[in-house]
Amino acid sequence: MAYREYVPDEGGRTDRRPTPTSCRRDAPLSLTDARPAPCPATVRRRVLARTTLFAALGGADLVDVERRFTARAYDAGATVFRAGEPALRLLVLGAGRVKLSQPACPGTDVVVDVLLPGAIFGALPCETCQTYNETAETLTGCCVLGIPSEEFRQLLRAHSAVAVGTVDSLGDHLTRARAAVARSGADTVEQRLAATLLALAERAGQVGPDMTLLQVPLARPDLAAMCSTTTESVSRTLSRWRRLGVVEAGRRWVGLADLEALRAIADGRGARRE
Amino acid sequence: MAYREYVPDEGGRTDRRPTPTSCRRDAPLSLTDARPAPCPATVRRRVLARTTLFAALGGADLVDVERRFTARAYDAGATVFRAGEPALRLLVLGAGRVKLSQPACPGTDVVVDVLLPGAIFGALPCETCQTYNETAETLTGCCVLGIPSEEFRQLLRAHSAVAVGTVDSLGDHLTRARAAVARSGADTVEQRLAATLLALAERAGQVGPDMTLLQVPLARPDLAAMCSTTTESVSRTLSRWRRLGVVEAGRRWVGLADLEALRAIADGRGARRE
DNA sequence: CGTTCGTTTGACGGATATCAATGATTGTGG
DNA sequence: CCACAATCATTGATATCCGTCAAACGAACG
Secondary structure, X not given: OOOOOOOOOOHHHHOOOOOOOOOOOOOOOOOOOOOOOOOOHHHHHHHHHHOOOOOOOOHHHHHHHHHHOEEEEEOOOOEEEXXXXXXXXXXXXXXXXXXXXXXXXXXXXXXXXEEOOOOEEEOOOOOOOOEOOOEEEEOOOEEEEEEEHHHHHHHHHHOHHHHHHHHHHHHHHHHXXXXXXXXXXXXXXXXXXXXXXXXXXXXXXXXXXXXXXXXXXXXXXXXXXXXXXXHHHHHHHHHHHHHHOOEEEEOOEEEEOOXXXXXXXXXXXXXXXX | OOOOOOOOOOHHHHOOOOOOOOOOOOOOOOOOOOOOOOOOHHHHHHHHHHOOOOOOOOHHHHHHHHHHOEEEEEOOOOEEEOOOOEOOEEXXXXXXXEEEEEEOOOOOEEEEEEEOOOOEEEXXXXXXXXXXXXXXXXXXXXXXXXXEHHHHHHHHHHOHHHHHHHHHHHHHHHHHHHHHHHHOOOOOXXXXXXXXXXXXXXXXXXXXXXXXXXXXXXXXXXXXXXXXXXXXXXXXXXXXXXXXOOEEEEOOEEEEOOHHHHHHHHOOOOOOOO
């Protein structure tokens, strides 16, 4: 993992015992209620230092780089930018979770990625990107660092370490995006959803005694938009898996109880027997 | 477009008149029969100079960079590397067309991108890429330039212009990959196929008097693997569109006759009436 | 001329999108 | 503190797109 959370995890809140009166559980995520984190300079520097982007940067350079970024805090559910708006700033996610979605057929959006702290997004340096290609919405309270895209290009040229870091970061994003394309090729909803959840667990899974909890507060429509399916199908599938003991899930959270079974499902072997 | 073909287009062969005895036409692509192009040093340099990667590089630097690359020619249908093999070399496509595919559910591959000259592929610089994530196969005769990935990292650090170019190139690839994710979210095969063809036309469309010819020799299974569907569905859809006068298509080639209609289809308005 | 590959077309069944209604949870304002 | 609204999640019934199986056809190649 390129980056470890700097926000205290509020450890205690992870006590999930089954509420007897309900098949659901209290949302066990430690992120759901994260308030918009303020980003003082020292925190900013720590955040940047941990990103793939600026990992290779020395102390003095880091300060120089940090100075150019401005920070902004967002509530959960806020829109950072919208697809089609002029792309002015390159952003680095300091804390929280952000989802990137693109409009597909009018009316439906597809979630192309979920970002963890350290990710770069917004006005990526590329040839013909005058406008944002995606819409960025916060899934939790977030701290976002930003820099005018022009200025970032200067940084690239000035600090070769930044350029190398950016290359690495973009390489990761590209790898992940292509994996998403491959995932979306699976023919059944079961396979796509299983693969999507496993990929999320890889990046944002909090391993617990009886399940791996996805530290991303995704609602059913979000999951649907990641799997090219509908809210209802996601719900049905999760219910079925819950009955089989493969996952646990509630309002805006999912935990993976049986990773091996999910892998089997993703590969087209196993599951489904109603 | 970041790059213009350096292989002579053999212009004359584009005379496609409808063969009366058949609904198909002679393959009108000027690439299908491209023999594996030899890549002498001067050509190599010209190729590299035109890529986004090395666009900003000065003359002396360019020579230095070029010297480190080795060239190799491939026949059409050759495998450059396979997913899972140790990722040793970063490659730059000099001439021809390459498709990248990832194994999805066992047995089915998904085409995650089609590469044009100038594209980088293979061992992309990213954090944890020990093995190739995709399989690269040539769709035409190709000239491929390669460099050990370690050596490329040195290049990145040594020439900041290379690093900036790489960032731009990766940004383009990422943009395209995310667009592919969004495309694959459309629910009907018609929409996905239309969007895919339009995206291809944008990059590799040769505009003619009565249609835009896709200069990529994609077979039906290839198109199917780009749209997450089956050969049969692609064939049926193309046949329907052919009857409506929206496209023309034959063995390993597709021409778009009515772009506006295709856009309407991709957006979920229009088409289908058998 | 025969073989092979790429493509086309048909028939059928199943997975899933769609429509619709209910239930659970959260937050708000009285 | 409670009632209400709003959001999110679940479940059912139905229609249909499309994946699967099967077969035939045309083009290319030796």
